[in-house]
Amino acid sequence: MLVTALAPSIWGTTYLVTTELLPPGRPLLAAVVRALPAGLLLVALTRRLPQGIWWWRALVLGALNIGVFFALLFVAAYRLPGGVAATVGSLQPLLVAALSAGLLRERLSRRTVLAGIAGVAGVGLLVLRADAQLDGLGIAAALGGAVAMATGVVLSKRWTSQAPLLATTGWQLVAGGLLLLPVAFLVEGPPPAAPTAANLAGYGYLTTIGAALAYALWFRGIHALSPTQVTFLGLLSPVVATALGWLVLDQRLTWAQALGAAVVLAALVVAQIRRTPPPTQLVLPVQPVHKEKESCA
Incomplete structure (x- = not known):
């Protein structure tokens, strides 16, 4: 679980890296460069291509x-302001819990629902601003992204492959990167001709x-843990992003944000608790006692 938590913690550094090192206004280019070369690298290292049904499954999951x-x-x-998008995205644990109940027959407990609601409230305190403006299309896109990722997490648990983990991770990164490539070119145009060292x-x-x-650790966690447990770990991403903004970029941290971080961490811990069944007691059959008949002399 702690190893899986490294994945969303790493993703929490994306905001810092993007603002400090990448060219402005090119998020789709960053997504393509993030996914496609990494996927090709993993496929080259493992030398495994999808087989049979996994061609379309890798495409769907990617x-x-x-x-x-x-x-x-x-x-x-x-x-949308970043805080609104992040708050809507924090609905993902609740979506995963509901989908897991339907597709994986996992029990949807009251504790999981309450932890999910607390997680949304905590992320809202952490990143949401009072003057945030709402936009219908932006809200729909943020919710659609959360639904897409939640469905991908649950299907990644439902569909298991005999191929190595790094190979299946590479397939998904390649598929996702290839889908993003034409979108990035049409929306943002060709990449910069002379990128800087930064x-x-x-x-x-x-x-x-x-x-x-990060994705290898994430998919490893999905295979080893419950999808609901894994997706709650994703709440670490805005916590890490906010902490790095405070530590590195000298951004102001309010008491409301500190409270939000505490609520998120508490919800994350509560969601990891699983009810253990009571130990089964071994009941030995009772042997009937036969009395010997007394013989009469």
Whole structure:
């Protein structure tokens, strides 16, 4: 669980890397460079291609977890303040819990629902601003991105492959990157002709650490844990992003944000608790006692 938590913690560094190292106004380019080279690297290392049904499964999972998710996140980021988009995205644990109950027959407990509601409230305190403006299309895009990612998480648990984890991770990154490539070109145009050393360092970090390593840890956690447990760990991302903004960018941290971070962490811990069944008592059969008949002399 702690190893899986590294993935959303790494994703929480994306905001810092993007603002400090990458060219402005190119989020889709960053998503493509983050996914496609990392996927090609993992496929080259494992030398495994999808077989049979996994050609279309890899495409579906890559679209849900990466391609569609990042495209809708781009729309939400441009039409909504970041805090609103993050708050809507924090609905993902509740969506995963509901989908897991329907597709995986997992029990939807009251504690999970309450922890999910607390997580949304905590993220709202952490990143939401009082003067935030709402936009219908932006809200729909943010919600659609959360639904896409939640569905991808549950299907990643439902569909298991005999191929190595790094290979299946690479397939999804390649599929998601290829879906994003034409969208990025049409919306943002061709990439900069002469990227700076800082740009290359930022893209290199997003490719190797932010995608290849983080997604491998994420999918490993989905295979080993309940999807609901894994998706609650995703709430660490806005907490890490806010903490880095305070520590590195000298951003102001309010008491409401500190309270929000505490609520998020509490919801995360509560969601990991699983009810253990009572130990089964072994009941030994009672042997009947036969009395010997007394013989009469």
